[in-house]
Amino acid sequence: MPQGPFRTAAGVGRAEHPWCDANAVQGIEGVDELGTAVDYTLKSIEHGIENNVRDRYDVIIVGAGLSGCTIAERLSRELGKTCLVLERRAHIGGNCYDYVTEHGIRASKYGAHLFHTKHPRVWEYVKRFSEWIPFDHRVRGQVAREADNTKTLVAIPPxxxxxxxxxxxxxxxxxxxxxxxxxxxxxxxxxxxxxxxxxxxxxxxxxxxxxxxxxxxxxxxxxxxxxxxxxxxxxRLPCRTSTDDRYFNDPWQALPKRGYTRIFENMIGNDANVDVRLETDFFEMKRLGTLPKHDLLVYTGQIDTYYAALGMPKLEYRSLRFEEEYIEDTGDDGLFYQEAMVVNYPGADVPFTRIVEYKHVPNQPEGRHERPGTLIAREYSSAEGEPYYPVPNPENRALYERYAELAAKEEGVAFVGRLASYKYFNMDEAILNALEVFDNFMETGVLDPKRAPAEFGAA
Incomplete structure (x- = not known):
């Protein structure tokens, strides 16, 4: 493979073409509060609900993902509202959560996340919580040639x-x-x-x-x-008529310099108005009657779970299963397993949908690109596990409308985000939707989405 700091094919997996110039990426934007603070502790975040919970909050927020954290951050910083964020997982960040493995590779627990947006408001907002490295994501696919059925690596979308x-x-x-x-x-x-x-x-x-x-x-x-x-x-299948092989066309495409988890820490990790409690089950607290008093509730979980007691059918979701493998010696120069961060396998002969190799991205810890050893994750779609994607068909749409009718009558509760709206949001759409929920609260005093979920992107 070609030599250089990334040692991958030209343009694949690089932040930008001048990457090789002094091994530096140009155009980094944004501010990382955690990285610049003299004394910064994540004092807002604790595991469990036993300690340091107030008797009353202005707002309780269920879920510490993009939607929940954005609303909590806005309510606190702009209005001084007190918020209790309840998260059943052991971490903040929702499906964006990432971490550094024992081998020093930054990986995403719930699959690759590539930030891109066409919305200036979203871009300006996220720059408040991280430095961002420009990154034009490129995907390859192992696809059979028509003439002889041999596999070749091609750009996806075509x-x-x-x-x-x-x-x-x-x-x-x-x-x-x-x-x-x-x-x-x-x-x-x-x-x-x-x-x-x-x-x-x-x-x-x-x-x-x-x-x-x-x-x-x-x-x-x-x-x-x-x-x-x-x-x-x-x-909306993309029909590219040029040789532009970037996966996205949005004007802002970037990765957070120190990972996504750092963004959430900067948003709510050191806020005197926000308490975050991990490994805490909202429904169990509700059942036991131990929820603190509050004026409003923001729910970002599955809408059918919220109404499970009614015995209605469940909405259908698809999940993902990851088969991770650390490879010490990949052959060749020993640095990379494949040509790009993401290689799709669209054929019926392979059970997984794609392989992700995290080491390609430019926000890896310093020096990790040049050291041998790499982590790959084979990605399988599944009906079981964490809900990722609503299944778009007439039956599910009709069922969701029944749930939405119930939600519209629920006083003091806002259903916000991907799972609560039974709608796949890109990261920027989830943030924009949450910002608009805050706008609506500022304008009307009602903490509800301004737009219907269907008005955001693809179904």
């Missing part, structure tokens, strides 16, 4: 280079690429809208790319073939 590599074409311009897509696409009869995910995919990329990259990957991810899912799932 680009001009992807199509040329898989199908033996010689497309050179964006106009030729547009024409290729036009020749491939298949539309429903009589001008009807796509009725399901498969029809949506065929209108976007045509049958060959659909079969090669999207069909079986979707089945592994959702345990449903695209024809069993809403059209919205695949309606």
């Amino acid at each position: 680009t001009m280079d992807t199509v040329n590599a898989l199908f033996g074409t010689n497309i050179k311009t964006e106009e030729e690429m547009e024409a290729w897509y036009a020749s491939e696409r298949i539309f429903p009869a009589n001008g009807a809208d796509p009725a399901n995910g498969e029809e949506a995919a065929l209108t976007r990329v045509g049958p060959r790319l659909y079969e090669a990259i999207f069909k079986h990957y979707t089945k592994k991810q959702w345990d449903k073939y695209p024809e069993e899912l809403d059209a919205s799932v695949l309606m």
Whole structure:
């Protein structure tokens, strides 16, 4: 593999192209309060509910992820509200939680998280809690060539280079690429809208790319073939007409210099108005009648769990299972296992969906890129485990609406975030939604979302 500080293929896994210049990344933005404070302790965060809990809080917040921490931070810093944040896990940060392993590699407990946003407000907000290293995420996929069925590494989402590599074409311009897509696409009869995910995919990329990259990957991810899912799932498949192989196109793409957990520590870890209690079950406290008095409750957990006592059907979620492996000697120069941080395996012949190699990212502890040994995580989709993705189909949507009707009648309780809204939010969307909840409180005195979940991004 090419030599250099990252020793990976050009542009893959690098923060930016000038990375090699003096081994320094240019364009770092933001402030890390924890890193600049003379005396900084995480005095707000404790395990268990036994000690140092006040008799009364302005707001109790269930969940210490993006939504809960953003609302707690805003209520405290802007309005001086006292908040009790209850988290059943042993850490803050929700699914963004990361840590440094015994081998000195920063890893994410719940899978790779790549921050990107097109919202100036979100970017300005997150810069208050971390230094951010520019990082253009690039994904590769092991995909079979049409001619001989041999696997090759191509850019995902597919680009001009992807199509040329898989199908033996010689497309050179964006106009030729547009024409290729036009020749491939298949539309429903009589001008009807796509009725399901498969029809949506065929209108976007045509049958060959659909079969090669999207069909079986979707089945592994959702345990449903695209024809069993809403059209919205695949309606927004990216159709790249250039050689731009960045996974995201948003103007701000970056990684927190010292990891995501540090952001949450800066948000609520040393706030006199905020108490955080880990390994604490909100429902058990509610059952025992031990919740402190409070004016408002913000609930960021699963909405069907909140109403479990009613005996209604459960909403369907997909989870992820990670098979981690530390590799001391990868061969070659011994530094990396694969070409990029994320390599997808869209074929039906492999049970996992992708392999993540954390060592590629630029926010690893100092010097870790140059030392042998690497950590990989094979990612499997599962019906069991922590809920990650709502399953978008008509049955689940109808069931969620029943829960949403109940939530709308719940006085003094705001249902906020991905699980409470049964809606997949990107990280920036979760933050923006929480900021708008705070806006609404400032304007109306009501702690509720300003917009319906469906108004954020893809379904």
